[in-house]
Amino acid sequence: MIESSASLQAKLANARALKDPQQLLDFIPYAAFIGAKAKVKDNSVIYCLDKRPSNIGNPSLPAVHGGVIGGFLELSASIEILYTAKVQAIPRVVDFSIDYLRPGRYRTIYASCEVLRQGRKLINVSVLAWQDNQSMPIATARCHFLIS
Amino acid sequence: MLKLAMERTGHGAALGFEITKVEKGEVELLFPYQVEVVGNPLTGVIHGGVIVSLLDTCCGSAAITILDSRVVTPTMDLRLDYMHPAEPFQPVYVSAKVYKHTANVIFCRGSAWQGDRDNPIAHCVATFMKVETSSISLSSVMTRQIKRLFRSKSAHLVKEDE
Numbered sequence: 001m002i003e004s005s006a007s008l009q010a011k012l013a014n015a016r017a018l019k020d021p022q023q024l025l026d027f028i029p030y031a032a033f034i035g036a037k038a039k040v041k042d043n044s045v046i047y048c049l050d051k052r053p054s055n056i057g058n059p060s061l062p063a064v065h066g067g068v069i070g071g072f073l074e075l076s077a078s079i080e081i082l083y084t085a086k087v088q089a090i091p092r093v094v095d096f097s098i099d100y101l102r103p104g105r106y107r108t109i110y111a112s113c114e115v116l117r118q119g120r121k122l123i124n125v126s127v128l129a130w131q132d133n134q135s136m137p138i139a140t141a142r143c144h145f146l147i148s
Numbered sequence: 149m150l151k152l153a154m155e156r157t158g159h160g161a162a163l164g165f166e167i168t169k170v171e172k173g174e175v176e177l178l179f180p181y182q183v184e185v186v187g188n189p190l191t192g193v194i195h196g197g198v199i200v201s202l203l204d205t206c207c208g209s210a211a212i213t214i215l216d217s218r219v220v221t222p223t224m225d226l227r228l229d230y231m232h233p234a235e236p237f238q239p240v241y242v243s244a245k246v247y248k249h250t251a252n253v254i255f256c257r258g259s260a261w262q263g264d265r266d267n268p269i270a271h272c273v274a275t276f277m278k279v280e281t282s283s284i285s286l287s288s289v290m291t292r293q294i295k296r297l298f299r300s301k302s303a304h305l306v307k308e309d310e
Contacts, residue, residue: 003189029186030195033162056158065159066223067204071197075187090188093196097227 003027008090012082021045021083028075036072038079045083047076047111056106064104069129073098073111073141077125080113081145085123091145094122098141107131109138121148154209163201165242167209173246175209177202180239192236199240199260199270200228206244207256207274214246214254221254221276228272238262240269252278 008027015023021038025031034055037048049055049064049072057065074096081091111129118124127141128134154160154167163185169176179202187195204226211221234240244258254276261268 002192005190008190027189028195029184029189030197033184034197054159054162059157062158065201065204066208066226067197067201068159070200070204070226071195074197074200075195078187090190092233093230095227095229096196096200097225098200099225100223103222 005089009088012088015083021079024079024082025075028079030071031075031079034068034072034075036075038076044112045080047072047079047113049109049111051106051108057104061103062106064106064109066100066104069100069104069109069139070096070098070141072109073127073129073139074143076111077113077127077141077143078145080115080125081123081147085115085118085147087147089147091123091147094144094146096141096143098139100139102136102138104129104138105131110134118147121146123147154205159201160205163198165202165205169243170209170213173210173214174244175206175213176241176243177206178239178241181237186236191233193233194236194240196228196230196270199230199234200226202240202242203228203244203258203260203270203272204274206242207258207272208276210244210246210256210258211249211254211276214249215278218281220279220281222279224253224275224277226272226274228270230270231268234269235262241265244274249278254278 011027019040025038035052038045055064055068056062078091114126116124116126123145125143128137129139130137165177165179167177185194185198242260244256246256248255256274259268259271
């Protein structure tokens with residue numbers, strides 16, 4: 001299960017060269033656990049979380065678990081850093097904050113990330129999540145990662 | 149009830165944690181290490197997203213314990229600070245407490261640790277809304293209306309009998 005640093009470097013080079021961030025998600029077991037996917041659209045990355053029973057939080061609505069939405073957004077932010085910022089190691093999360101704006105219905109959730117600032121040590125990423133309509137977000141998150 | 153609902157449905161069942169303490173305004177749980185939720189395959193450390201889910205579940209459960217069953221508590225926001233990475237292959241303990249609740253809002257604090265409770269891997273604050281479930285409030289409104297209708301009808305019938 002433990003991968004080598006060389007295999008991460010190879011995956012990073014390959015994903016950036018082929019413009020295929022999905023290869024980075026495939027490297028991280030937690031991404032498969034929640035079923036997160038990534039694809040490039042108009043030069044930016046869209047992250048998707050398809051509906052699956054193991055992601056349900058409230059079965060009576062049904063709604064996606066708030067913790068899964070949080071985990072998905074944190075994962076998306078770290079993949080965004082690996083894919084777009086010139087870093088060679090998996091970023092370490094320092095803090096994470098999420099505001100839930102609407103319930104996550106039992107449908108696909110989309111997310112997009114924006115790196116707001118990249119310093120030598122620290123990087124700040126903002127994440128937006130939506131379902132049917134990007135102008136009606138279900139959650140917004142921000143996080144800091146250490147990248148050195 | 150709370151223990152079963154959290155441990156055995158949807159994402160709770162997938163994560164496989166065990167709720168170890170439920171008191172009014174306080175919940176604790178235990179999460180055994182799982183390779184499926186690794187976030188860093190170079191070290192075997194679990195993903196931060198798992199800590200988000202565990203703390204969200206624990207804080208949400210603590211919020212429920214102070215309310216009656218007609219109220220639901222959607223999460224408004226959640227903020228986590230990661231103090232140090234989790235040790236791989238070790239279980240994670242999580243606790244959450246309600247430290248204030250008002251007419252509309254419940255304020256929770258949570259913490260996740262491994263060996264030493266005073267040296268947490270992460271702590272969080274979370275706020276929850278108090279929302280009357282629409283189905284219940286709708287049905288109680290309907291019940292009231294039916295009762296009123298029934299009273300006026302029976303009064304009318306009584307009058308006719310006279």
